[in-house]
Amino acid sequence: MLRAIWLLILLVLGVWAALFLRQMGGNVEISVGNTFIGVPVWLGLLVLVVGFVVLHGLLSAWKSLRGWPARLRARRAARHRRDGDAAVTRALVALAAGTPDQARLEIRRARGLLGDTPHTLLLTAEAERMAGRNDAANEAFRLLSQREDGKFLGLRGLLRDAMQREDWPAAQRLAREAEAAQPGAAWVREERAALAFRTRDWKEALALSPPGQLTGHRRAALALAAAMQDPDTASSLEKQALSAEPGFAPAALAVARRLAGEGSPRRAKAALQAAWAASPHPDIAEAFLADEPDALARVKAAETLTHENRTHPESRLVLGRTALAAGLTGRARAELEALVSSGQADRRAYLAMVDMDAVELGDSAAGRMAEAKWLRAAASAPPEPRWQCLNCGTVHRKWEPICEECSTPGRIEWTGGGAAKGGAVATT
Numbered sequence: 001m002l003r004a005i006w007l008l009i010l011l012v013l014g015v016w017a018a019l020f021l022r023q024m025g026g027n028v029e030i031s032v033g034n035t036f037i038g039v040p041v042w043l044g045l046l047v048l049v050v051g052f053v054v055l056h057g058l059l060s061a062w063k064s065l066r067g068w069p070a071r072l073r074a075r076r077a078a079r080h081r082r083d084g085d086a087a088v089t090r091a092l093v094a095l096a097a098g099t100p101d102q103a104r105l106e107i108r109r110a111r112g113l114l115g116d117t118p119h120t121l122l123l124t125a126e127a128e129r130m131a132g133r134n135d136a137a138n139e140a141f142r143l144l145s146q147r148e149d150g151k152f153l154g155l156r157g158l159l160r161d162a163m164q165r166e167d168w169p170a171a172q173r174l175a176r177e178a179e180a181a182q183p184g185a186a187w188v189r190e191e192r193a194a195l196a197f198r199t200r201d202w203k204e205a206l207a208l209s210p211p212g213q214l215t216g217h218r219r220a221a222l223a224l225a226a227a228m229q230d231p232d233t234a235s236s237l238e239k240q241a242l243s244a245e246p247g248f249a250p251a252a253l254a255v256a257r258r259l260a261g262e263g264s265p266r267r268a269k270a271a272l273q274a275a276w277a278a279s280p281h282p283d284i285a286e287a288f289l290a291d292e293p294d295a296l297a298r299v300k301a302a303e304t305l306t307h308e309n310r311t312h313p314e315s316r317l318v319l320g321r322t323a324l325a326a327g328l329t330g331r332a333r334a335e336l337e338a339l340v341s342s343g344q345a346d347r348r349a350y351l352a353m354v355d356m357d358a359v360e361l362g363d364s365a366a367g368r369m370a371e372a373k374w375l376r377a378a379a380s381a382p383p384e385p386r387w388q389c390l391n392c393g394t395v396h397r398k399w400e401p402i403c404e405e406c407s408t409p410g411r412i413e414w415t416g417g418g419a420a421k422g423g424a425v426a427t428t
């Protein structure tokens with residue numbers, strides 16, 4: 001509207017100027033050699049204006065003609081982009097609906113329209129993987145990993161595949177590359193930790209497991225497992241294991257063995273005593289009494305070991321057994337009877353009672369009666385505690401970092417009483 005008003009004003013001004021000039025009269029004269037042209041001023045101006053308009057029109061038409069192929073290309077690119085985006089959306093819907101063949105079709109169309117972009121390559125890989133064509137999926141991931149903008153995504157896909165194929169060396173290499181491409185990515189850290197567990201690289205698994213996530217027995221088990229793999233840092237790893245679970249007998253034994261080896265037998269014994277106070281275990285008692293050759297000295301040593309938790313069933317059992325071995329039957333009977341009447345006795349207590357009555361009563365009618373009584377009690381008593389995988393129930397003869405039956409790391413624990421879940425006894 002405003003433009004129309006301006007045009008009208010301009011037109012009125014032009015007509016007025018032309019009329020004015022005509023009224024004024026006057027000529028424009030051009031002489032070239034002998035030729036002489038003379039026109040009125042208004043006609044001269046009119047020719048000039050018309051000439052300018054025609055020239056401008058011609059130039060504009062030429063420019064528009066020259067830009068035509070580029071405009072055509074841009075229009076085609078925009079159409080491709082629109083169609084490609086629509087195909088990507090349809091592929092995503094097909095993937096979400098679990099129809100990989102449809103997804104592959106749409107993604108092929110999208111790739112034809114948009115070319116190899118991180119989106120189309122990633123979707124290709126996912127669709128191929130869903131269709132069970134792992135080679136084609138890996139090819140797309142490989143292409144993606146060669147691009148600067150899609151490197152991490154490509155490596156992530158390849159790593160996932162390598163872990164599925166259980167190709168551990170390739171998985172470790174890819175995990176390192178992914179870590180370099182995206183330092184500190186939580187996902188890479190988790191995958192590397194999982195990888196370390198799968199390859200039984202306990203030290204790496206320990207280093208990659210966040211302290212908050214891995215506590216208590218699992219941390220202790222992992223630290224001790226790492227110590228068993230790496231002699232260079234074993235000493236500090238063993239201490240780490242013991243501080244994560246102060247009553248963890250295998251860690252206490254390892255620490256004590258190391259201290260004794262370093263010429264500190266008193267500190268070794270103190271470590272065993274501390275572990276016993278936290279959680280009594282027969283292996284600790286065995287190690288504590290190992291270098292006491294005299295039976296009476298063993299009784300004294302057992303008293304020293306157990307003085308923090310005198311009434312614990314394991315304490316009573318070790319006190320009763322050492323007293324019996326030293327011929328202190330009165331003392332042994334007091335401990336073992338207290339244990340039996342506490343209701344916490346397992347099979348070992350009743351078998352110790354059999355031994356004691358054999359010493360006290362000998363091969364007499366009373367002795368045989370007592371033996372039969374204790375054996376019956378032993379048969380129905382809970383079994384002694386043992387190393388058992390809490391995942392599959394397998395009983396192990398000694399502590400191991402990983403249960404070979406179910407390949408679960410850090411779940412073999414010292415369990416008392418109740419029957420094994422699986423009932424299987426491994427020969428490990």
Ligand SMILES: [Zn+2]
Nearest residue numbers: 389392403406
């Ligand atoms: Zn198991």
